[in-house]
Amino acid sequence: MSQHRPVGTPGRVGAVPALPDLPEATVARLPEYLRALHNLAETGHDTVSSEELATAAGVNSAKLRKDLSQLGSYGTRGVGYDVALLIDQIEFVLGLTQCRAVALVGVGNLGHALAGYAGFAGRGFRIAALFDADPARLGEVINGLVVRHIDEFPQVAAEESIAIGVIATPATAAQGVADQLVAAGVTSILNFAPCVLVVPDGVDVRKVDLAIELQILSFHEHRKAALTGLPATAGSGLAPAGAGRATSNGSSPAGLTALPGGLAATGTTEAAPTGTLRSTNAEAVGS
Amino acid sequence: MSQHRPVGTPGRVGAVPALPDLPEATVARLPEYLRALHNLAETGHDTVSSEELATAAGVNSAKLRKDLSQLGSYGTRGVGYDVALLIDQIEFVLGLTQCRAVALVGVGNLGHALAGYAGFAGRGFRIAALFDADPARLGEVINGLVVRHIDEFPQVAAEESIAIGVIATPATAAQGVADQLVAAGVTSILNFAPCVLVVPDGVDVRKVDLAIELQILSFHEHRKAALTGLPATAGSGLAPAGAGRATSNGSSPAGLTALPGGLAATGTTEAAPTGTLRSTNAEAVGS
DNA sequence: AAATGTGAAGACGTTCACAGCG
DNA sequence: CGCTGTGAACGTCTTCACATTT
Structure with a gap:
């Protein structure tokens, strides 16, 4: 709480400003704020109020203000935030002032799509190299990049200054790949394989597991079905204007449902949690 | 809290077990536990201790025990948990006893990969239909499914009992698609488009944004670079066996970094915990 | 008057440590 | 004795409400 830096006179001297250590939730x-800000900038807005920006980013305004205040941000009371300035601030804090080179390992179904995903480019990242272990895939060209053997990684990583790796291999190969990446100096990994990665301290791992996301949704479906009793279709209202309420979620008593027998269902593996958003419900229509 | 159901005698009679309303973090x-359990089951384990399962799932044992106790789970003191039983329990709670039909909208780069993703099948989900708005893509067959026009959604949704939709369209189209899905009775949406969706109450939305994940990693890269002072590559130790420590994360003094334009922020840096998983470091090698 | 920045309160989540059971 | 289950302590995140500033 009391732990602020001596902001006495803001960034005065030359090399003063370091990175404040932000709460992970804020980071x-x-x-999300950055994306919303870029949208606003393109729409010709010069300033935004916390209310507007919060809505655009899908959060409430108090949270947004607190988040921005963490970076010692510069809003003007009575006016709002300068869009361009905020963009610079956030991009700086996120380390996006330089385009970062990332390596993608595993050019299967998903990896292929990631390699071709246009969304990375405009957001500060460049897929600098593709790797796989399968001899059959080596040499293949995707989006202008040749697929190389994973053993070439150390060399390429050094050449391209790669510090971030994306793993899109099968689960069985993921840990081995992670070890190779880490050994070659990678310090951040985005893991799409449905498994837990063990890495040394100082290496950050984030995980994206598609099946897990669906399973979480499945839980809520299950819950909603139990509450309403009727799993029917029901064409509810559209989103536009005053959205309608559907399930109340509070302290209502849970519904009952029959238990499975001695079944042993399907599935096999999955993955981890996400620190992402959850359901939103405001009144304004999106775009 | 304290809101459990009378679990007096376990899943005995016919319709006893209700859904406790679990904390989202637990859900x-x-x-993740389920995946780990399936792995264990395949390896011939009949029981697991909280310690073992926790390690396999990448969490600490206290958290795991608390999570499992929420579902009134059945561990045996002095022994551990029955693997098969726990699997059933968790699958039941997550609503995975039935295979759920999901619709995928947007068969572009990413959507194509999702349509072919094998990981869903074994995990309780079936992609039941594909949609797009682009006339050029209609009729295309992917993985045995024909791509249909989004306007056919209501009809197909009813036929296939679809309650979960996956949106993999460009951001500009996403809100419109979401409205269509909701109007047709969809109550859960997994959104891959980089935008905020506005939906009525009672509809759950989860978002997966690949660029955001990378940006979060970028932040940590930026921070680590500021701490070490040297953004060089540096091949650290391998992960296998006794993992080596990389960055010490404690109270090391913060490094300074030059700011862009006329910004000014200050402060000390420090390591922060994550809501999700973070780097793990145990000694056992993965698979 | 309008909107930011922030203490303080509250909700939520995690971790500790041990009682209690097998 | 080993391991689960859980109350209590602790820490983090969110929300409220208002003083502060332009």
């Missing part, structure tokens, strides 16, 4: 939302 | 971890 996870900054990219 | 988000259950799929």
